[in-house]
Amino acid sequence: MALPRDPRQKMVNIMYLVLTAMLALNVSAEILNAFTIVNNSIDHSNLSITGKNNSVYSAFDKQLAADPGRVGPLKAKADAVKSEAQAAYDSLEALKQLIVKESGGWEEVNGEKEVKEKANLDVPTRIMENQKRGPALEALLKKFRTNLLNNVDPKEKEAFNKALPLQIEDRYKGEDGKDKSWTTYHFNMVPVVAAVTIIGKLQNDVKNSEAMVAEDLLKQIHANDIPFDKMQSFVSMDSRNLQEGQTLTAHIAIGAYSSTVNPDIVVNGQTLKVENGIATYTMPVSGLGEKKLTGTISLKKPNGEVINADIDEAYTVGASATSISADKMNVLYIGVQNPISITAAGVPAEKVEASVTGGSIAKKAAGQFLVTVSAPGKANINVSADGKTLSSKEFRVKFIPDPVLKVGFNKSGYMKASEFKVQGGLRADLENFEFEGVKYDVVGYRIGIDAKGKDYAEGDANSAYFPSTVKATIASLKPGDQVYFDNVKVKGPDGRVRDMGNISFKLN
Structure with a gap:
């Protein structure tokens, strides 16, 4: 327990505390001058970073002129970063000027601008804490930082979050170990020159963070580019074997190309229109034998250099040949649409026509047909183009195979009683069909149930489901009981009702 003190002793203690506080606040002139030196250095650094950032934005302008399709979206992000960074920088500058003005203004010393009242402790505290400008600045910087991160690649966002120079924490540990707010930690009872230096450092963080994001956006323009210094022509013809009088169609491109920067393509002296790096050339062919398609492709690099590649492609003009193939087999099935592919050498797929005996045929797409037949036996598919018959091929016509009868996933034979009881009826599955x-x-069957110790139960069904007359018996089935299905009838896609015979199950 502390001993009581007289009033004189209490006064001495109070004066000691006041003197200690004054000593703590008595910042030396050397320290204040050091703050001035640091602040001036930061100001010069900010000017340098501004110049660097302006170079990045100028590079965006040049890239936009060369490739607007790719650069446009990235430049829009860069412009937003520039605008928001300038707004944050200007807000910090306005606070800096206000603090200096309230403390007595600027003066020039040895050619450098310095704060007159460097040691003033009241003004930063009053403006930043009492007038709540500090929390407002903290919110502004946090919002600016969030907007910066929204402009980077989502995959790189976490890395940028850690690397950005502008870092704003919610709480800071003071010398006394207690948590302090961002405003209190930075501006409470600090000299004016220190407050100005802190604001200058925040401006520097804003500029450096802006630079990181702007440079990353600039890199993204060519981040996925595949550099190439050689070029090879690429020519795709609808056909290299043509008949006299038919039209040759060729698509010409370079081996690697940009969807937004097109090359110049000349074929047989004709300059072609290029879209997405590809040009289409057409001409009627004449004369039998081997022919050639010749020309050049020219592509201008961003530095103005032009690279060239030659076009030298051979094609043949000759007699017609045809090919007919069944997509599923050399069989046509009754009751379904049978897909057929038909090609004729030297004939564009869209000009190929076909007919069928013993059925009908419909064109699905170029070279693709659907054949419908109705009677078993044989059918002929005839191919023509431009009114001329090209070829014919014979196909077998069959009914679709019979299905397999099942209860659940089980065919005739042994089946667990517990599994049988939970089924709803009889199934007909078509297995191993193309x-x-x-x-x-x-569509119908007769079910008979031979349960041990019970009378034989039976019922007729006119659908796949078990008839209601035997549902109670089915629910009480036990191992050793037997179930019979007789006179089973099914209906397929061809509309024909088929007799499937009988199946049975012995329950275990």
Whole structure:
């Protein structure tokens, strides 16, 4: 327990505390001058970074002129970064000027601008804390930082979040170990020259953060480019074997190209229109034998250099030949649309026509047809183009195979009683058939149930589902019981009702 003190002793203690506080606040002239030196250095650094950033934005302007399709979106982001950075910088500058003005203004010393009242502690505290300009500045800088991160590649956002020079923490540890707000930590009872230097450092962080993001956006313009210094022509012809009088169509491009910067392509002396790096050339062909397509491709690099490649492609003008193939097999099935591919050498796919005996045929796309047949036996597919018959081929016509009867996933034979009881009826699955989506419907059957210790139960169904007359018996089935399906009938996509015979299950 502390001993009581007389009033004189209490006064001495209070005076000691006041003197200690004054000593703590008595910042030496050397320290204040050091702040001035640092602040002037930061100001010069900010000018240098501004010049560097302006060079980046000038580079965007040049790249935009060369390739607006690719550069436009990235330049829009860069312009937003520049605008927001300038707004944040100007807000900091306005606070700096206000603090200096309230403390007595600037003076010139040895050719450098310095604060007159360097040691003033009241003005920064009053403006930043009492007038709440500090929290407002903190919110502005946080928003600016968030907007910067929104302009970087999402994959790189976490790395930028850690690397950005502008870092704003919510709480700081003071010398006394207690948490302090951002404003209190930076501006409470600090000399004017220190407050000005801190603001200058924040301006520097804004400029450096702007530079990081702007430079990254500039790099993204060519981030996915594949450099190439050699070029090879690429020519795609609809056909290299043509008949006299037909039209040759060729698509010409370079081996690597930009979708926004097109080359100049000349074929047989004709300058072609180029879109997305590709030009289309057409001409009627004449005379039998081997022919050549000749020309040049020229591409101008961003530095103005032009690279060239020659076009030298051979094609043949000759007699017609045809090819007919069944996509599923050399069989046509009744009740489904059979896809058929037909090509004729030297004939564009869109000009190929076809007909069929014993059925009908519909054109689905160039070279693609759907054939429908109705009777088993044989059918001929005839191919023509421009009114001329080119070829014919014979196909077998069959009914779709019979399905397999199942209860659940089980065919005839042994089946667990517990599994049988939860099924809803009899299924007819078509297995190992080339066509997808072909289904059979069970349209009728007779079910018989031989359960141990019970009378024989039976019922007739006119659908796949178990008839209601035997549902109770099915629910009580046990191992050892037997279930019979007789006179099963199914209906396929061809509309024909088929008799599937009988199946049975012994439950275990």
